[in-house]
Each structure stands twice: as structure tokens, then as C-alpha cells.
Amino acid sequence: MSKNRYRHHKTNRHKKYYLLASFTLLLFGGAIIFYFHEAHKTTETAAADETRQSTDLITAIEPRDQVSSTIEQTLVEKNFSGTALVFKNGKIILNKAYGWQNQSKKIKNSISTQYCIGSVQKGQTAYLIMQAIKAGKLSFDQKLSDFYPEIPNSTQISIKDMLNMSSGLRINEKKIEALNTTDTQKILAETVRLATFASNTSYSYQPVNYVLLAGVLEQLYQTSYQKLYQKYIIDALNLKETSFYSTKSSQQALSYNQSLAGLVYAPASTSSYADELGTGNIFMSAEDLYHYYQSFFDETHITANERTELWSPYAGETYASGIYNQKNKYYGHGIKARFETFVNFSKDGKNGVILLSNVWTQKNGYGSLSDQLYKKVVAQ
Missing domain, CATH: 3.40.710.10 (DD-peptidase/beta-lactamase superfamily)
Structure with a gap:
């Protein structure tokens, strides 16, 4: 074998050893990182479980x-x-x-x-x-008309009025029940269509106020x-x-x-x-x-x-x-x-x-x- 060919063969052999050693180190290093990562996850999970168990023990309170x-x-x-x-x-x-x-x-x-x-x-x-x-x-002062202008007297009904059920809003709830649907958009649309206004705006327990407030929230957040x-x-x-x-x-x-x-x-x-x-x-x-x-x-x-x-x-x-x-x-x-x-x-x-x-x-x-x-x- 010529000197040049020998050197070339020797260099290739050294490259192979280097690559093998590097690959081994990478595998070893990866294994160590994976081990500590999983150990950390296990510790976190155990701590979370311990916290939940502790909470359960605390909340189940006898006299x-x-x-x-x-x-x-x-x-x-x-x-x-x-x-x-x-x-x-x-x-x-x-x-x-x-x-x-x-x-x-x-x-x-x-x-x-x-x-x-x-x-x-x-x-x-x-x-x-x-x-x-x-x-x-x-x-609190914003008017219902900003969201549902088609509802009677909505220009005079504030968000606070609805929260306090002192808005004068009324609805025939049986007509909503008759829809027999789980589609909340249909329920909301029919609620808006059927809502009426009573001249007496003192407190009256009327759930329609809160159905419409839910609709206001949906409009505000678009969700x-x-x-x-x-x-x-x-x-x-x-x-x-x-x-x-x-x-x-x-x-x-x-x-x-x-x-x-x-x-x-x-x-x-x-x-x-x-x-x-x-x-x-x-x-x-x-x-x-x-x-x-x-x-x-x-x-x-x-x-x-x-x-x-x-x-x-x-x-x-x-x-x-x-x-x-x-x-x-x-x-x-x-x-x-x-x-x-x-x-x-x-x-x-x-x-x-x-x-x-x-x-x-x-x-x-x-x-x-x-x-x-x-x-x-x-x-x-």
C-alpha cells in the first residue's frame, strides 16, 4: 500500500471512529436528558396527585x-x-x-x-x-338597543336594569319551550322576537333578562x-x-x-x-x-x-x-x-x-x- 493510500485509509478510519463516538455521545446525552425530563414530569405529576388527594381529604369534612x-x-x-x-x-x-x-x-x-x-x-x-x-x-348604563334595537323600549332599558330585573321585559316562556330545540341561537332569536315590554318597570322576576344578557355577551365577544x-x-x-x-x-x-x-x-x-x-x-x-x-x-x-x-x-x-x-x-x-x-x-x-x-x-x-x-x- 502506498503512503498516500495508507494515509487516506487511516484518515477514513479516524473519521469513522469520530462519527461513531459522536453518535454514541449524542445517544447517551439524549438518554440523560430524557431521563431527567421524565423524572421531572413524574415528580410534577406525583406532586399534583398528592395535592389533589390532600384536597380531597380536606374537603370531605365530617362534623x-x-x-x-x-x-x-x-x-x-x-x-x-x-x-x-x-x-x-x-x-x-x-x-x-x-x-x-x-x-x-x-x-x-x-x-x-x-x-x-x-x-x-x-x-x-x-x-x-x-x-x-x-x-x-x-x-352598566349602556342600552339594550345597542344589541337588540328591535325589542320594544330597548332604548330606555339599561344593562343594570336587566341585571336587577327592573327592565319591564316580559316573554311567554311556554312558546320558547314549544321550540323543543337545543340550538341556542334559535332559542335566542325567538326570545328576541317574542320579547315584550310592560309599563311597570319595578322589580319583577323575569328570566328573559338573563337570556338576553347571554346574547349581549355573545355579541361582545363573538363567541x-x-x-x-x-x-x-x-x-x-x-x-x-x-x-x-x-x-x-x-x-x-x-x-x-x-x-x-x-x-x-x-x-x-x-x-x-x-x-x-x-x-x-x-x-x-x-x-x-x-x-x-x-x-x-x-x-x-x-x-x-x-x-x-x-x-x-x-x-x-x-x-x-x-x-x-x-x-x-x-x-x-x-x-x-x-x-x-x-x-x-x-x-x-x-x-x-x-x-x-x-x-x-x-x-x-x-x-x-x-x-x-x-x-x-x-x-x-
């Missing part, structure tokens, strides 16, 4: 003092079915479920069970309106109410047990009538929930509802002044933005398809009772029970 023990005794005596969450001095002292989520399948209600909150959702639509106002997209709710409430407040009505959900409770023979399943149609655009087709756990209301007091998403303005009723009235602003407390009530929600909490947000039920038991529901339990909380 620990005289107040919570007395409250649970009352709930059992009343044959309450649902979830009760009680908080005192800023701490949850009871979070417990009773009765059946699905009687035929023998699934009991749990603290994760979601119940339709009915008209309590109106307050959440109002919360979305407040977020639009904060973003400079809307004002669906459902997507807005997901972004600004579920995601922003980190709610884990909140959803729109779905026949496929394993967490949403079934609703029942209480009869002499026992519980009787009382289903509602999908279209009847769709009719409740912005007004009553959300399902929540008691803890998610608690955290939603607490967000009004931690000033992360809404300031104290904004809360005061949003929940401020007109003179001589108590209703504003889904809340009854009473002398010494705030009160909320929702009912839909035999589900019933009651919320009572103090003006500082530190004491309260949340009852979510999936059984209709009497003409007046659990209203008196909710008031009775709240008095027990604030009395001691």
Missing part, C-alpha cells in the same frame, strides 16, 4: 364541633338528599353528601356530585357581564356563552366539578320527586335545559359553588367596589345580579327539574350555608331549612 354536629342531625331528621357545605369564620366545618345520586344504579351522592343550580346561574351570567365591563367592552363560561369562570376560577347539562356525565346527579312510595325519577328533556341559556343549565358541586362565591371576596378577579356595584339593588328592592341583598346577609336560590339550590352567606363572606339537593320534598322546598341552618351558624 367536628357542636355547630356542625347539630346541623348534620337536622339534615338527617329532614331526610335531606344532596350535599351540604357549611362554613364558619372563613373555614369549612361541614362538607358532606346524603342520599342517592342514581338510585337505580345504587350510586350515592358524594361531595363531588354535581347538581343543577338553576337560577343561581343568573348570578354567574352577571359575573361575566362584570368581566366585560372591567375589560371596557360594556357599561358562544358556553365558551365564555368555560374561560372566565371554570378555567379562571379553577373549578373542577362544574359543567353544562349532559346526558353523558357520570358526575351529574339525577333528580327525584319524593312520594309516599319513595323516590320517583323525574327526568327533564335536553331541550328544556337548553332553554335556560344563561339562566339555569349549569351543574356544580357544593365546593365549586363555595369557591365561586369566595372569589367575590378575595379580590383576585373582582374588587370589593365592583362586587358592591354588581350586587347593588335599586331603592326599595333586594334583587341584583342573581343575589338577594338582604339586611344582614346575601341569599341565592335556584330551582330546575326538581333540583334545588339555596345559598345563605354573611356580608363579609365568612359564614354561610350551601345546600344542593336533587330531591323535591315539599311545596316550599328546603328554604326554611336553609334559613334555620344559617341561623345556627351565625348564632354562635
Whole structure:
């Protein structure tokens, strides 16, 4: 072999060794990076799981003092079915479920069970309106005519009038129900077409106000109410047990009538929930509802002044933005398809009772029970 050929052969051999060594180093380095990346992911996942487990352990709260023990005794005596969450001095002292989520399948209600909150959702639509106002997209004084000029007297109806249900708006809800559709755009269009105006603009509980407010939000953001709710409430407040009505959900409770023979399943149609655009087709756990209301007091998403303005009723009235602003407390009530929600909490947000039920038991529901339990909380 000539000297030049030898050198060429030697050089090629060195190149092969170099390439092999480089490739080996790359593989080794990649393996190390992958290992530490996966180890980090595993650590993060484990930490997240530990946090969730810890949270579950914290939220499943049995009676620990005289107040919570007395409250649970009352709930059992009343044959309450649902979830009760009680908080005192800023701490949850009871979070417990009773009765059946699905009687035929023998699934009991749990603290994760979601119940339709009915008209309590109106307050959440109002919360979305407040977020639009904060973003400079809307004002309390803005007129309905800016969005739906075809509605009678819309030039005189403000956003605040609608929030306080003092707009004079009326509608024949049976005609909306007769549509028998889940298409919210058709429901909204028919609502606009059928809306009328009554000369008496003092407070009158008319859900049409909130259906139209949902439509206003859709126009402002050019997206669906459902997507807005997901972004600004579920995601922003980190709610884990909140959803729109779905026949496929394993967490949403079934609703029942209480009869002499026992519980009787009382289903509602999908279209009847769709009719409740912005007004009553959300399902929540008691803890998610608690955290939603607490967000009004931690000033992360809404300031104290904004809360005061949003929940401020007109003179001589108590209703504003889904809340009854009473002398010494705030009160909320929702009912839909035999589900019933009651919320009572103090003006500082530190004491309260949340009852979510999936059984209709009497003409007046659990209203008196909710008031009775709240008095027990604030009395001691």
C-alpha cells in the first residue's frame, strides 16, 4: 500500500471512529436528558396527585364541633338528599353528601356530585357581564338597543336594569319551550322576537333578562356563552366539578320527586335545559359553588367596589345580579327539574350555608331549612 493510500485509509478510519463516538455521545446525552425530563414530569405529576388527594381529604369534612354536629342531625331528621357545605369564620366545618345520586344504579351522592343550580346561574351570567365591563367592552348604563334595537323600549332599558330585573321585559316562556330545540341561537332569536315590554318597570322576576344578557355577551365577544363560561369562570376560577347539562356525565346527579312510595325519577328533556341559556343549565358541586362565591371576596378577579356595584339593588328592592341583598346577609336560590339550590352567606363572606339537593320534598322546598341552618351558624 502506498503512503498516500495508507494515509487516506487511516484518515477514513479516524473519521469513522469520530462519527461513531459522536453518535454514541449524542445517544447517551439524549438518554440523560430524557431521563431527567421524565423524572421531572413524574415528580410534577406525583406532586399534583398528592395535592389533589390532600384536597380531597380536606374537603370531605365530617362534623367536628357542636355547630356542625347539630346541623348534620337536622339534615338527617329532614331526610335531606344532596350535599351540604357549611362554613364558619372563613373555614369549612361541614362538607358532606346524603342520599342517592342514581338510585337505580345504587350510586350515592358524594361531595363531588354535581347538581343543577338553576337560577343561581343568573348570578354567574352577571359575573361575566362584570368581566366585560372591567375589560371596557360594556357599561352598566349602556342600552339594550345597542344589541337588540328591535325589542320594544330597548332604548330606555339599561344593562343594570336587566341585571336587577327592573327592565319591564316580559316573554311567554311556554312558546320558547314549544321550540323543543337545543340550538341556542334559535332559542335566542325567538326570545328576541317574542320579547315584550310592560309599563311597570319595578322589580319583577323575569328570566328573559338573563337570556338576553347571554346574547349581549355573545355579541361582545363573538363567541358562544358556553365558551365564555368555560374561560372566565371554570378555567379562571379553577373549578373542577362544574359543567353544562349532559346526558353523558357520570358526575351529574339525577333528580327525584319524593312520594309516599319513595323516590320517583323525574327526568327533564335536553331541550328544556337548553332553554335556560344563561339562566339555569349549569351543574356544580357544593365546593365549586363555595369557591365561586369566595372569589367575590378575595379580590383576585373582582374588587370589593365592583362586587358592591354588581350586587347593588335599586331603592326599595333586594334583587341584583342573581343575589338577594338582604339586611344582614346575601341569599341565592335556584330551582330546575326538581333540583334545588339555596345559598345563605354573611356580608363579609365568612359564614354561610350551601345546600344542593336533587330531591323535591315539599311545596316550599328546603328554604326554611336553609334559613334555620344559617341561623345556627351565625348564632354562635
